Amino acid sequence: MSRLASQAQVLLAIAGALIVWQLVVTVMHVPVFILPTPTLIASHVAGNIAQMLGHLGLTMAETVAGFAIGSLIGALLAILVMQVKPAEALIMPVAVAVSMVPTVAFVPLALIWFGVGMSSKVAIAALAVSFPVLINTLTGLRRPEQAHVNLYRSFGASSLAILWRLRLPAALPSLANGLRVGFARSTVVVIVTEMLGAYAGIGQVIYQATAQMDSTTVWAAVALSSMASLLLYALLVGVLRKTIWWN
Amino acid sequence: MTRKGLLKSIAAPLLLLLAWATIVPALAVPERYLPALGPILQNARAVSGELLASVAHTGWEAVLGFLLAIVFGVVWGILFAKVGWLERSLFPIFVALQTIPVVAFGAIVVIWFGNTLMAKVFISFFLAFFPIAVSTLHGMRMGDRQRIDLFRSFGASQAKVFRLVELPTALPAIMVGLKTGLSLALVGAIVGEWFGDTVGLGVMLLQALYVEDVLRVWVLIIATGLLGSLLYGLVSLCERKFVWWRIE
Numbered sequence: 001m002s003r004l005a006s007q008a009q010v011l012l013a014i015a016g017a018l019i020v021w022q023l024v025v026t027v028m029h030v031p032v033f034i035l036p037t038p039t040l041i042a043s044h045v046a047g048n049i050a051q052m053l054g055h056l057g058l059t060m061a062e063t064v065a066g067f068a069i070g071s072l073i074g075a076l077l078a079i080l081v082m083q084v085k086p087a088e089a090l091i092m093p094v095a096v097a098v099s100m101v102p103t104v105a106f107v108p109l110a111l112i113w114f115g116v117g118m119s120s121k122v123a124i125a126a127l128a129v130s131f132p133v134l135i136n137t138l139t140g141l142r143r144p145e146q147a148h149v150n151l152y153r154s155f156g157a158s159s160l161a162i163l164w165r166l167r168l169p170a171a172l173p174s175l176a177n178g179l180r181v182g183f184a185r186s187t188v189v190v191i192v193t194e195m196l197g198a199y200a201g202i203g204q205v206i207y208q209a210t211a212q213m214d215s216t217t218v219w220a221a222v223a224l225s226s227m228a229s230l231l232l233y234a235l236l237v238g239v240l241r242k243t244i245w246w247n
Numbered sequence: 248m249t250r251k252g253l254l255k256s257i258a259a260p261l262l263l264l265l266a267w268a269t270i271v272p273a274l275a276v277p278e279r280y281l282p283a284l285g286p287i288l289q290n291a292r293a294v295s296g297e298l299l300a301s302v303a304h305t306g307w308e309a310v311l312g313f314l315l316a317i318v319f320g321v322v323w324g325i326l327f328a329k330v331g332w333l334e335r336s337l338f339p340i341f342v343a344l345q346t347i348p349v350v351a352f353g354a355i356v357v358i359w360f361g362n363t364l365m366a367k368v369f370i371s372f373f374l375a376f377f378p379i380a381v382s383t384l385h386g387m388r389m390g391d392r393q394r395i396d397l398f399r400s401f402g403a404s405q406a407k408v409f410r411l412v413e414l415p416t417a418l419p420a421i422m423v424g425l426k427t428g429l430s431l432a433l434v435g436a437i438v439g440e441w442f443g444d445t446v447g448l449g450v451m452l453l454q455a456l457y458v459e460d461v462l463r464v465w466v467l468i469i470a471t472g473l474l475g476s477l478l479y480g481l482v483s484l485c486e487r488k489f490v491w492w493r494i495e
Contacts, residue, residue, distance in 0.1 A: 006335055013336035033358060093259040100479070101472035102434045105448070108456035108464045113280070184346045191348045192438055196456065202351075210354040210442060218354045226347035233346040 036216045044220045052205075052220065056228055059190055059202040062118055064232070066125020067186045071179055073126060074133025078171075081134075082141045083163060099131040103185070107193050116197045121190045128189045129182035136178030140171030169246070176240040183236055187229040282462050287469070290462040297451070298466065302474050305448040308364065308436035309429075309478070312371020316428055320376045321421060324383020328413075338384065345377050350438055357442040367444070371435035375428030382424025386417030418490045425482055433475055448474070 018038045024030070025037045032040070045052060077095070081088045107124060114120035144166050152162050194203025202225045209217035268284040278286070291298060327334040353370045360366035390413045398408045440449025448471055455463035 009332075009336050010339045013340065093263045097260060097263055097472070100476050101468050102430060102437065102475055104434050104437050105452060105468045105471040108452050109461070109468065111456060112459050112461060112464065187346075188348045188350050191351055195438075195441065196453070206351050206354050210357065213358060215355060215358050218351075218358070222348075222351040222355070225351060229347050230343055 033213055033215045036219055040216060041219045041223055044216045045224060048220070052224055055200055055202050055205050055221075056224055058118070058200050059121075059187075059194065059225060060228055060232065062121035062194075062201070063125055063187050063190045063229070065118075066122040066190065067129050067183055069122065070126035070129030070186065071133050071182060074130035074178065074182070075137050075175060077130070078134050078137035078141060079163065081138060082167065083159065095131060095134060098127075103128045103189050104192055107189075107196055110193060111197045116199060121193045121198070121201070124189050124193045125186040128185040129179075132181040132185070133175065133178040136181070137171050137175045140174030141167045143167075143170045143174070172244045173246070176244050179240065180233075180237065183233055184229075187225070187232075191225060279461055282465055286462055287465045291466045291470075294451075294463075294466070297446075298470060301446055301448045301451050302470055304446045305433070305436045305440065306474050306478070308367040308439070308447070309371050309432040311364075311368045312373075312435060313375050313429055313432040313478075315368065315372040316375035316379055316432065317425065319372070320379025320424070320428065321383050323376075323380040324417075324421075325387060327380070327384045328387035334384070338381075341377055341381055345381065349374055349377070350434070353435065353438055354442060357439065362443040366442075367436050367439035367447075370439040371432040374431040374435040378427040378431065379421070379424040382420050382427070383417060385424075386420030387413055389420065390416045415492070419493060422482070422486045422490050426479065429478055429482055430475060433471070433478065437471070 021035075022037050022039060025035055036044075077091055081091055103124065106127060110120040110124045110127075114123050141163075148166060149162060152166055157165070191201075191203040191206070194201040195207040198204040202221050205221045206218055209215070209221065264284065271281055271283045272285075276283075327338055350370075352373060356369050356373070357366050360369060395408055395412055398412055403411070436447070437449040437452070440447040441453055444450050448467055452464070452467050455467060
């Protein structure tokens, strides 16, 4: 089946689901607090669009900043572990121990350390992203066979040259994988952190609306943030596919 | 696991604890940033009863949600593999749902169920379900076409092909999905408790945050990590016992 046709089928399924949702809620008189109709949610978003976009912008800025910092930390740590033997014994146990704890458990610590502003969200997103990037990059860096490494070495390549010409290109597809996993995690943890403490942001909107049992606002915030993170994810995947075409 | 591997996997955490116990007091790191191990343990002992009850409570929520997610996730994954139009129209939505902050739906679930055990179980289930379904489909796809045709040509029924070829091929991939799903189930239980509950690790985390008790936060981080490792260890144990083969 062609790409276009399969995309059409997905859109059809989404449209169908929305219509069924609308009909069921209207016909069965489901109370708004249990399930608002899609049109009500859409009109709520439209009615508060400026305010909503402000919150969304902040959340997405925190996500992207944390994602960038966390990716950089993860990739640099992976290179360090690869190049410097003693670093592995030092870094890996700490990284594994930290990764064993669900990131959400670090949220109170981030809020105490970095305050209620943006930096606590950036920090927690960076933490969530860095581990998958570290592990995936390291797997990629170790992919080249010893025979290839030896060949490079026999031609007089230094360890840095081997890293640059052999290991890094081999690691990039795997690094890209880590970035994809990491991105999905970073939006979640930013929103979760905002729920516990923030001046603004989608997570804070959700938290306050839940406390007031205002389920239309909750749905609107969830829908908006989902669309935004899907869009950013699609952008990321597109960029990665264009820049890392080999595999 | 070999004895050497076992030794190695135990030695690293022990060394880490030793380093924590010695380096932090030696450098006089402020407690606000990283308290020494001793005070953390004392703090844990002071609330040991509540802590154990919370670990059991949160663990139970996560396990129930996880088990539900296994049943529904694996069935959905197999349905996707068997029913073409279902997969074509719904699978992209499943993939998309993994990239969106599903946890935000937790607020809605709590509005639905109130502050009941059901609410947390449902959030755990909802978070763990998607990776399990996706990896089940992925595993079902790895079934060797030629091998399946060979079985069919010798008259094996659909059910037999499924039991003898497709499921054994899919299981290692399903186990990968289970591990992702497990950690998400734990996240779901903790975050679900933030919307209102009286016992649980999430509740204790919230209370420690409000009084800025850094020691208690560290106690809870360690407790959560131990709970996560314990559950992960159980899944790994099942994998090693029942799904020991590898698919190339």
